Amino acid sequence: MRYARMLLPTLKETPAEAETISHQLLLRAGLIRKLASGIYDYLPVGLRVLRKVEAIVREEMNRAGAQEVLLPAVQPAELWQESGRWQVYGKELLRFRDRHDRDYCFGPTHEEVITDLVRREVHSYRQLPLNLYQIQTKFRDEIRPRFGLIRGREFIMKDGYSFDATEAGADETYQAMYEAYGRIFSRCGLRFKTVEADSGPIGGSFSHEFMVLAETGEDVVVSCTACAYAANLEKAQVAPPSNPGSDPPAPLEKVYTPEVRTVTEVADFLQLPVEKVLKTLLYETEAGVVAVLLRGDHEVNEVKLKNFLKVQDVNLATEAVVQRETRAPVGFAGPLGLQLPLYADHSLRSTANLAAGANEDQHHYINVNIERDLGIREFADLRQVAPSDFCPRCRGALEFLRGIEVGHVFKLGYKYSQAMNATYLDAQGQEQLMYMGCYGIGVSRIVAAAIEQNNDADGIIFPVPLAPFQVLLVPIAVNDTHTMGVAEPLYEELTALGLEVLFDDRDERPGIKFKDGDLLGIPFRVVLGPKTLAREAAEVRHRRTREMQLVPLNALPGFLQDRLRMEMLP
Ligand SMILES: [Zn+2]
Secondary structure, three states: EHHHHHOOOOOHHHHHOOOOOHHHHHHHHOOEEEEEEEEEEEHHHHHHHHHHHHHHHHHHHHHHHOOEEEOOOOEEHHHHHHHHHHHHHHHOOOEEOOOOOOOEEEEEEEHHHHHHHHHOOEHHHOOOOOOOOOOOEEOOOOOEEEEEEEEEEEEEEEEEEEOOOOOHHHHHHHHHHHHHHHHHHHHHOOOOOEEEEOOOOHHOEEEEEEEEEEEEEEEEEEEOOOOOOOEOOOOOOOOOEEOOOOOOOOOOEEOOOOOOHHHHHHHHHHHOOOHHHEEEEEEOOEEEEEEEEEOOOOOEEEEHHHHHHHHOEEEEEEEHHHHHHHHHOOOOOOOOOHHHHHHEEEOOOOOOOOOOEEOOOOEEEEEEEEEHHHHOEEEEOOOOOOOOEEEOOOOOEEEEEEEEEEEEEEHHHHHHEEEEEEOOOOOOOOEEOOOOEEEEHHHHHHHHHHHHEEEEEOEEEEEEEEEHOOEEEEOOOOOHHHHHHHHHHHHHHHHHHHOOEEEOOOOHHHHHHHHHHHHHHEEEEEEEEEHHOOEEEEEEEEOOOOOEEEEEEHHHHHHHHHHHHHHOOO
16 A cells, blocks of 8 residues: 555644543554544554454354354344343443334344344254354443443444354353454454453353453453463452451440441441451342441452342442431441341351441441341352452462453353244254354454554554554655665565555655654564665564664565564464
């Protein structure tokens, strides 16, 4: 491609609205432009990168036996009503009406549409298993779109869905997808971690996320330093305490605690360590209000709580609800005398001599003994894992890393096939439900994640497999006939060999060309000027290592091909 003719508007200044490196560099290097909040134009260079990601995804999905389809982005409400999600999906679902007053949505995901297609076309066990995917524009009306392509409202996703006759078959499909995903992210040149993820009501470890490790990631990954255990923070289990508390229990006592409300204030006032203060949190659920008890230094994990209670929604109770249930101001809630189901975190088992709210203004109890004084309905793993916890598998030390989720594999089970009656006839002629799985990859998000991981003060450093161009060819002076007499045929030759070359034929100063080249992150820069040509050579610079060398012109094509081939390997 010839630079002078391209729509490639680079910016010197960092745009003020861009918070993360990838967002800044995508704008500065002229890869994207914002149209509206969370909605972006892909300019020619940005689209080239996106197409590279798509090509890798497509190759590996096809290789793993999946077939590509393209489903409509606009979906009729009836399908979503059938699955029950029209009511529960909330405001992230962009809904609208057509001229006949029929309800539609712009698809944020395609379980309903694909299940509808398969139930119409597949009727026999002989047609299974079936694994279908698409690469398509999605829309999720995020309340706070941010970080450019990382959390946009409109984005490009690869979504795949599998249909198996049995759960054992679905496990094999899941494994094939899991392995394909590993190959995809390796081939993209990303450093990533595969983690166990929350799978909601299905439970078990039937859901994995693929996280690109980056400081700016929104997700927290908990990873064992000794074994292979890794999970996202929502899912990370807490190892049960090895030796439960063994304090000799003292008699329960109510004490006056003026203006003492928070855990820290209680601990300071009573001169207790924070872990000896009992935290009582009231949660509203569709099944009523419950009380959750934790150690003062622990945080509740609402995903675990939701799964444990088997409810759709948990919300910290409002001030009004707390006052109604405890008959005391907020800050003095405690489990004693509370007429609510009490659920306690595992870490509280057999503990004694805790301080807790007395459900009375300005008062707390001390010496609360969990087993003696409270009717705990059940102990469970209800809290967020903390850096001081140990690995739930091997009791090794844990580390907390930040990541950007780029892929998710998930066993859906019968959720959609049951709701939408997707069945087949088995070998005995019996009607059976299909067992489903789903597999997502954030294609546009990968572009941003790759930049988050690969950049320096001068700009992007694209991994070779994702680079919009492999070689940047820079003639120092485009008005010099001798230089251009070499540069033009060299550009033609490299292009004919299949190399992706950006030919900087602009009439600009070398400094500007070099700056733009570094910003764009093209792996190899080839400079031709009077000095190099006097030696029948070109100056080749590697973007990542900044290593420079003079390569004879006749050896240049082979040199570039070899180096690129080396760096394409995962
Ligand atoms: Zn471990």
